[in-house]
Amino acid sequence: xxxxxxxxxxxxxxxxxxxxxxxxxxxxxxxxxxxxxxxxxxxxxxxxxxxxxxxxxxxxxxxxxxxxxxxxxxxxxx
Amino acid sequence: xxxxxxxxxxxxxxxxxxxxxxxxxxxxxxxxxxxxxxxxxxxxxxxxxxxxxxxxxxxxxxxxxxxxxxxxxxxxxxxxxxxxxxxxxxxxxxxxxxxxxxxxxxxxxxxxxxxxxxxxxxxxxxxxxxxxxxxxxxxxxxxxxxxxxxxxxxxxxxxxxxxxxxxxxxxxxxxxxxxxxxxxxxxxxxxxxxxxxxxxxxxxxxxxxxxxxxxxxxxxxxxxxxxxxxxxxxxxxxxxxxxxxxxxxxxxxxxxxxxxxxxxxxxxxxxxxxxxxxxxxxxxxxxxxxxxxxxxxxxxxxxxxxxxxxxxxxxxxxxxxxxxxxxxxxxxxxxxxxxxxxxxxxxxxxxxxxxxxxxxxxxxxxxxxxxxxxxxxxxxxxxxxxxxxxxxxxxxxxxxxxxxxxxxxxxxxxxxxxxxxxxxxxxxxxxxxxxxxxxxxxxxxxxxxxxxxxxxxxxxxxxxxxxxxxxxxxxxxxxxxxxxxxxxxxxxxxxxxxxxxxxxxxxxxxxxxxxxxxxxxxxxxxxxxxxxxxxxxxxxxxxxxxxxxxxxxxxxxxxxxx
Numbered sequence: 001x002x003x004x005x006x007x008x009x010x011x012x013x014x015x016x017x018x019x020x021x022x023x024x025x026x027x028x029x030x031x032x033x034x035x036x037x038x039x040x041x042x043x044x045x046x047x048x049x050x051x052x053x054x055x056x057x058x059x060x061x062x063x064x065x066x067x068x069x070x071x072x073x074x075x076x077x078x
Numbered sequence: 079x080x081x082x083x084x085x086x087x088x089x090x091x092x093x094x095x096x097x098x099x100x101x102x103x104x105x106x107x108x109x110x111x112x113x114x115x116x117x118x119x120x121x122x123x124x125x126x127x128x129x130x131x132x133x134x135x136x137x138x139x140x141x142x143x144x145x146x147x148x149x150x151x152x153x154x155x156x157x158x159x160x161x162x163x164x165x166x167x168x169x170x171x172x173x174x175x176x177x178x179x180x181x182x183x184x185x186x187x188x189x190x191x192x193x194x195x196x197x198x199x200x201x202x203x204x205x206x207x208x209x210x211x212x213x214x215x216x217x218x219x220x221x222x223x224x225x226x227x228x229x230x231x232x233x234x235x236x237x238x239x240x241x242x243x244x245x246x247x248x249x250x251x252x253x254x255x256x257x258x259x260x261x262x263x264x265x266x267x268x269x270x271x272x273x274x275x276x277x278x279x280x281x282x283x284x285x286x287x288x289x290x291x292x293x294x295x296x297x298x299x300x301x302x303x304x305x306x307x308x309x310x311x312x313x314x315x316x317x318x319x320x321x322x323x324x325x326x327x328x329x330x331x332x333x334x335x336x337x338x339x340x341x342x343x344x345x346x347x348x349x350x351x352x353x354x355x356x357x358x359x360x361x362x363x364x365x366x367x368x369x370x371x372x373x374x375x376x377x378x379x380x381x382x383x384x385x386x387x388x389x390x391x392x393x394x395x396x397x398x399x400x401x402x403x404x405x406x407x408x409x410x411x412x413x414x415x416x417x418x419x420x421x422x423x424x425x426x427x428x429x430x431x432x433x434x435x436x437x438x439x440x441x442x443x444x445x446x447x448x449x450x451x452x453x454x455x456x457x458x459x460x461x462x463x464x465x466x467x468x469x470x471x472x473x474x475x476x477x478x479x480x481x482x483x484x485x486x487x488x489x490x491x492x493x494x495x496x497x498x499x500x501x502x503x504x505x506x507x508x509x510x511x512x513x514x515x516x517x518x519x520x521x522x523x524x525x526x527x528x529x530x531x532x533x534x535x536x537x538x539x540x541x542x543x544x545x546x547x548x549x550x551x552x553x554x555x556x557x558x559x560x561x562x563x564x565x566x567x568x569x570x571x572x573x574x575x576x577x578x579x580x581x582x583x584x585x586x587x588x589x590x591x592x593x594x595x596x597x598x599x600x601x602x603x604x605x606x607x608x609x610x611x612x613x614x615x616x617x618x619x620x621x622x623x624x625x626x627x628x629x630x631x632x633x634x635x636x637x638x639x640x
Contacts, residue, residue: 011273029491032131034164036243045273051391052400052490054272059192060161061268061496063387065399065489 002076006043006053006069014042015074022071030072033062041074079147079172080156081165082129083495085184088214088504089156090126093224097511098126100504101377104493105129105404105422108139110146117227125150131164133171138421138429152178152230154223159183159211160192162254166246169205170235178230179207182223186211188496193257201253206233215501264497271384272494281388284381292368296447299364308344308360316342316352332532345451346581353577354528357448358521362573363513365447369411370512378500378508382407383492390490396476397483398423399490402432409440412516413605416440417612426617427485433609434479434621438628439472441572441597444520448576449593456586463590463640468597471632475624519604520571527567527574540566554630555591556637558582568596569603587640591633599629 009015017039020027027036034057035041042056050066080086082104091097094113100106111126127146128139135141147153155172157165172179181201189196202209208226212219237245270276316334323330325337334342335349342349344356376382382404390400401422409416416436420429441449453460480487534540543566544551544559551557551565560582568575579592600622601609610618 028132028134029136031243032134032136032167033491033493034167044269045277047274047387047391049391051274052387054387054494058161058163059194060164061494062492063383063390063400063494064491065390068489068491 003073004076006041006055006064006072006074007046007066009043009074009076011043011045013076014040015076016040017072018075019073020071021073022068026068026071030068034058034060035062035072040077079127079143079153079168080129080184081131081158081161081168082493084129084156084158084165085214086129086156087126089154089182089184089212089220089223090124092214092217092220094124097507099508099511101374101382101508102380102495102498102500103377103383103404104495105137105139105401105419106377108142108418108421110142115224117224131168133168133175137424142421147172147175147177150177152180152227154227155179155181156184157181159186159189159196160194162194162196163246163250166249167242170237170242170245173205173207173233173235174237176232178232180223180226180230181205181207181209182214182219183209183211184214186219187213187216191262195255195257197253201249204249204252205235207231215504264499268384268494268497271381272387274388277384277388281385284376284385288372288376291372292365295368295371296365299367300360304360304364308356312355313342313344319351328536331536332529335532345577348528348531348578348581350525350528353574354525357573357577358517358524361451361577362444362447362520363516365450366411366443366516367509367513369443370509373407373411374505374508374512375500376407378498378505380495380497383494386490386492387494394487395480396435396473397431397480397485397487398428398476399487401490401492402428405432406436406440409436410443410446411512412442412444413437413440413601414608417605417608420612424488425485427483428487430613430617430621431476431479431483433613434624435472435476437601437605437609437621438475438598438625439468441468442602444516444571444573445576445597448573452576452580453586453589453593456589460586460590463636464593467590467594467632467636471594471598471628475628479624520573523571523604524574527570530570531563531567531574531578534563534566550630554634554637555595557584557588557592561592564592564596565599569600569606572596572602587636590640591636594636595629595633598625598632600625 017037044054044056046053052063052065053069054061054063087098087100087107093115096113098111107128113124114121115124125146127143130140130143133144135144153172155169198209198211208229210219210223210226212223271280320334333349333351335347335352338346342352344352347353386400386403389403393400393402405416405419408419417433420432423429423432449464540563544562547562548559551559551562564575564578567578575596579589
């Protein structure tokens, strides 16, 4: 089973969140917008030069910064 | 209460008849608004609050929401029906808070074409509070919502804090069914506009279109409607009044102003009934109207957060993230809402940087219109110099502030709304609201500004200040002493101030220097008041010093090289 962070995850691929390497504040913020361990997310796009990425979570789209994306690890689902 | 961008403000407007600005992106509402509605024989107060994802706030706007919750006796929980799971997370917290709740299942119309079906009765049963499907923008379900208000129930829905999501998941799986469907055109456009390879060219095309539509509409309104009205109808009337008053004297000069070669000149005469009306109506209003037309369309379509993602990288150079492009865009209309919109940013440092950058280098539409009117007649070179300089200053101020101020910049984390076709009636209403509020706020200040100029000139005060400040005005900036009058009035209204440059007979490079300095040196009084409130007196003092210093430096440099 392949485990990658959201930067390594390719555009169009989906993954189930397995681990968030961040403090309580980050976990809480991500949680409030629906990103938490066990949740399936799909990467929609990324920007040049360490820009933010966009994800589809459930029926909504979220944009999150490079640094945040690097702390979220997912198990790739085909 | 509810998540951001679920339509709380639209429901509020429907309930109370009080118009508030509503758009298609998170964080349109950054302050609470109060209104009243009839409920049976009672008159009850309704409050519109900013959206929040949880009851533990992460930005200033969310703090406002949570603070206001304490004041309410009954909560209308507005829920995005297409995003039930995330919205229920807040609902459960609200239920636990213990206030009576009625749920409005808004954006109900969108569930149909997104292939979602929700069992309303079942949801009502599980939560134990009334649930009403609504489509606020068209008004569907609002009557039912009102009639359910008396049946709002307190329901301390039992769950353990750690298992909140589990509980939410359980509820969702019981009430919601999703059927497969094909991607729509708008959804394809969503993907195209956020991928950098296609998104950046698209953003440039959008910007180009925006610029040209504003110019086309603005110039059209001026050339075909407002100028003809003033020239062929108002001018003869004013000439008659002028003759009646004997073509001169104090009263004549205040009302009509100085005649230029025996005729009224609507820009130069500086009378209350001539320049005082011509500037706001025939020079500024058309551009303000055109700008808000385009801005409202962009807001309601859902494009702005996507633009924020695309410019995120650039904004990080200033210690900000992409969302701060929204205060800047609003600031182009008027700096007041721009300053308010900095509340969507998370930290005090970000708000300071964004507000200072905007106050210094983002001219409002009223001022832009006047600069275009004044310098545009010399061709586009002068305009390029003014706006090019301001753009460079904007970037430089951002980079410097980011270097000087300690602290780190948080990263963007925002919901991207789906594209929606702007609802024409709502768009029109918003446009009218903004145009009206421009007229309500601008016209009195313009008239007051013109009046003050007359008084100050006739008392010789402007001439006196001009002599005192000559070393700065003439020495550093290379402007005539009289230009100080424009700087004084610029504190009241920047558009009148720009207009006052015309009778001074400046050459093109002096006009460029004066326009740039007028934009930078100080915000107008309305913006100043809001900034004090948003930043606090101490930070505003700092920002003010930065403004004055940078205006003198940039003005001085321009004077040397032009």
